[in-house]
Amino acid sequence: MSKQNGVLGKRLKELRAEKSISQQELADKIFVAQQTVGGYEKMGNVPDIEILIRIARYFHVSVDYLIGAVDERTPITDISTHDLTASEAQHIENLRKLSPELQDVFKKASDEINKFADKKDK
Structure with a gap:
């Protein structure tokens, strides 16, 4: 090996x-x-x-x-943080740390919030 x-x-x-x-x-x-x-x-x-x-x-x-070519866990696709606030960047980092199941729960909750916001804007 x-x-x-x-x-x-x-x-x-x-x-x-x-x-x-x-x-x-x-x-x-x-x-x-x-x-x-x-x-x-x-x-x-x-x-x-x-x-x-x-x-x-x-x-x-x-x-x-x-x-093992590098020791840093550089993601495949880094989100450019120049357009994000520190709080937004932290939220994204926290989301990435969630289990796949919790990420799905978060996505569903986010989708529902967006639907609600869309209805409110109409």
Whole structure:
């Protein structure tokens, strides 16, 4: 197992733990089998680039971070903060830290608030 393979498995396991999700839950999100995720984490198997990108997007980190090329968790797509207030940027950061389930709850609540605001403006 190469250093990068070991780093990938370790980082994947850490990221899953931070979101409190199982291998099966991650597998469902990235469209692979649970055994495949286990292979990445425990056996040093390396996903193809398409799967790496899915994993990076799901966890809001770069592929470089996943494979151990860098130690910073730079997201794939950084929101330009020059147009955001400090409070807005903090809200976005907090949202990204939520579990997928809580992100869904937040999105639904936000959609309802926007519907209400739209009705009020009419």
